[in-house]
Amino acid sequence: MKKRINSIEKFEKQVLNIEERHLDIQNTCEQVVRLSSKFLSEKKTEIIASGFDSIEEEIKFFKNDKQVVLTSLLYYSEVYEINSKLSLLTDDYKHNFLNEKIGVINKFFLKHFEFIQYVETGRNYLDEFYFTRGHLDYLICKNQELEILDPNFNTPKDRLLAKIMANKKILSFLQNEQKFSRKVLTNSNKNIKWTSSKTSLVELIYALHSARVINNGNIGIKQITQALQSTFNIKVGDVYRIYNEIRSRKKSKAKFLNELESAILNSMDSLEV
Numbered sequence: 001m002k003k004r005i006n007s008i009e010k011f012e013k014q015v016l017n018i019e020e021r022h023l024d025i026q027n028t029c030e031q032v033v034r035l036s037s038k039f040l041s042e043k044k045t046e047i048i049a050s051g052f053d054s055i056e057e058e059i060k061f062f063k064n065d066k067q068v069v070l071t072s073l074l075y076y077s078e079v080y081e082i083n084s085k086l087s088l089l090t091d092d093y094k095h096n097f098l099n100e101k102i103g104v105i106n107k108f109f110l111k112h113f114e115f116i117q118y119v120e121t122g123r124n125y126l127d128e129f130y131f132t133r134g135h136l137d138y139l140i141c142k143n144q145e146l147e148i149l150d151p152n153f154n155t156p157k158d159r160l161l162a163k164i165m166a167n168k169k170i171l172s173f174l175q176n177e178q179k180f181s182r183k184v185l186t187n188s189n190k191n192i193k194w195t196s197s198k199t200s201l202v203e204l205i206y207a208l209h210s211a212r213v214i215n216n217g218n219i220g221i222k223q224i225t226q227a228l229q230s231t232f233n234i235k236v237g238d239v240y241r242i243y244n245e246i247r248s249r250k251k252s253k254a255k256f257l258n259e260l261e262s263a264i265l266n267s268m269d270s271l272e273v
Contacts, residue, residue: 082177
């Protein structure tokens, strides 16, 4: 039991490590999905071989521990797919696409309202039926939407619970994307546009962050990026990848900032003539 708890903590630390490396979102998704799939495969082998010492231990694993990993798998898989589709859409269609996705999730929450209430109010009187193995046959007969799952590593509700938890995170992701999409549409008729390269904008973003000139430095790269994207009506894309490319330059790492300095000095000099 203790070994399983430690392995869950290890998994969470590994996911946090991936997230804190500030990779582009698709790369992060791929790595977490691979990690989650590997972990679940190993746990499945372990549980089929060793089982559980008690019903309580089995419930805890399927109701709590497995949820951590399965939620990550479902969330990052869905975010990967959403991002892949968003990259192909025009700004006006992105907003409609995001609205449709949000609508699907809200319908899902309404459909499973009773089970969500059961979990969120801390009830447990059906846990032995919901979160132990051996009851899947009954539900397959009663619910044609249920996937055909391995009865050795699945319970009637463990996957549904993970999907609920993942959808809450996906909803938050979609709403953030929707806010940006709405700002782009609102600003679409404004004349303020960034006309230099995205690489130049990333230089400026990191310079502002490094100089701690916004909110006394109490702001992250992501927030600065979102603010400037909204102001200049531009989507930078993978800011962390672009920054790494800037860092790898052999000459003039701060090329754009040097150009800015040169431009303002030339302007000052011209006024003195």
